[in-house]
Amino acid sequence: MSPVPPDGSPCPADVLVVEDDPIIAIDFEDRLFGFGVTSVRTVGSVRQALGAIANRPPDFALLDVELTRETSFAVAERLVALKIPFVFVTGYGAEARIPPEFAGRPRLQKPCSSDALEAALRTRGA
Template sequence: MDRASPDRPACPADVLIVEDDPIIAIDFEERLMGFGVRTVRTVASVARALDAIAERAPDFALLDVELVREKSFAIAERLLALKIPFVFVTGYDAETGISQEFAGQPRLQKPCSSEELEAALLEANAIR
């Protein structure tokens, strides 16, 4: 279902999810597909995310800040270098766990509502 209209930007076509919790990843994937995203790729580590980006740059990314034994900041740096919009997703409060270098990046608090997730997608795509 294409939810875009002349007054409303389309969702990104290809979204990369970086999330180490499979239940959360599946939830994000299902919601993204429901918004009209055509391709969703999910990875659970920094190395796999960087490989996925090198293979095919996404239009947008959701980055869990705290992965099993690492943080997603190297991915964020790569996405910024490529000018690919992304949102940090975190279970921590707004000031915890995010490097000062990324203080201005958008973030979603876990658990986030579908409305918040869709708004982040549409906003990122509108400014792209």
């Protein structure tokens, strides 16, 4: 059973973090566990992310836009097809080149505050 905060929004149980920087990935993982997420899976590439999704679709995902030599947009397409909520995470802010089909998707600016991360998690990026 996922913990439920006073506002009644439960945390997703299983979160996929697509992040190629190990320090940032560990930080996200620690904070997600602190919010009550029970499973955090971290991958650093599109191939690994698609494999993780095929193996067990997550309840929610955090997608670093710019991975090493690739972007996470193929992962976003797969999540949209499966109706799995996600949030883009970027260190580039408004300059991040997001394709038009994802322009309305929520984004978190790196580094993001714990409050912003928890809000994205609890609202499922809506």
